[in-house]
Structures are given as structure tokens and as C-alpha cells.
Amino acid sequence: MGHSSDHHNVSNFDKQHAKGVCFEKFVVRLFQPSVFTLLEWRGDKNVDGIAPLSCKNPDLVLCHEMNDSKTFLAVECKYRSNLRDGFILEGPQYDNYEAFLKKTHIPVNLVVGIGGLAEKPYEVFVIPLKDVTPDLAMSPHQLLYYRRSISDQPFCWHPFTRLLQ
Numbered sequence: 001m002g003h004s005s006d007h008h009n010v011s012n013f014d015k016q017h018a019k020g021v022c023f024e025k026f027v028v029r030l031f032q033p034s035v036f037t038l039l040e041w042r043g044d045k046n047v048d049g050i051a052p053l054s055c056k057n058p059d060l061v062l063c064h065e066m067n068d069s070k071t072f073l074a075v076e077c078k079y080r081s082n083l084r085d086g087f088i089l090e091g092p093q094y095d096n097y098e099a100f101l102k103k104t105h106i107p108v109n110l111v112v113g114i115g116g117l118a119e120k121p122y123e124v125f126v127i128p129l130k131d132v133t134p135d136l137a138m139s140p141h142q143l144l145y146y147r148r149s150i151s152d153q154p155f156c157w158h159p160f161t162r163l164l165q
Helices: 002-028 091-104 140-146
Strands: 036-041 060-066 069-080 108-114 123-128
Touching: 002 036, 002 060, 002 069, 002 108, 069 091, 091 108, 123 140
Parallel strands: 069 108
Antiparallel strands: 036 060, 060 069, 108 123
């Protein structure tokens, strides 16, 4: 009987992973190749709890180039089917992204898709890591400040404020 349960858990994990990959593809397409270069796109691979340390880093690392200026940014992609309980970033994940920031000095932004389909979410939010409190849910009302007015509009990076919009 344990095999049936294991199979169910694996297939549920596979579905969640597939949604995550679809959302990452959606996000990557919002970075215009004329000004952004995708440097790293991590896949969360592991077996029996064994995973490379790089899996703890944000999903994407990009370089923004404009007018002889070059800056770097990192993005962690999160898709949720709904916001029933608000959005929460667990402490260990927050700690990993904070460690990445301290080590690389590359700002980390969370891009959160809510509702619709992972490849075309109903709403998209861009939250700088500095605005997140680990293990504390951001309510739907708090998230409104970070909501993109047009979900699938190309991203804009402000190198001086280091904000992704």
C-alpha cells in the first residue's frame, strides 16, 4: 500500500514542479532580451533529499544593460493558485535568499503569480526581498502595493533604486 501513496505524492510533486516551471517560463518571457541577459536559470533538482547548494539560490539571475551601465538582479518565482491565506515566505527560504544577497550583493525580487494558469496568471506581484518578513503572511491587501497593473507587461529595472517593476 505504501507504493500507491508514494506514487500519489510523486505525481502531486511532479504537478507542482511542472506548474513552477511553467510560471518561470512566463516570468523569463517578460525580460526583454534587448536589455536583459539571462545568466542563470536554476532547476530545483534533488533525489532522496540530496540537492546541490545552488538550489538554495533564487531561480533567475539576470544582467541589465543600458547606456553603458550594467547591473545584476535575481528573481525567485512563486506561483500560487489562490491567496486564501496570503503569501508567506518560509524562514529557511528567506535565509537562503538573504545569504545569496550578502554573498553576491545582487538584489533579490520575488515574482509571485496568483490564480489563472501558471503560464498565464491572473495577477502578478513583484516584491523586493527587503520588504518581506520571513514566516509572516502578507495579506491580499498588503500585496496590492506590489501588484503589476498589467500582468504580462515586460519588466522594467531601475538600476539606481534597484527595483523591478
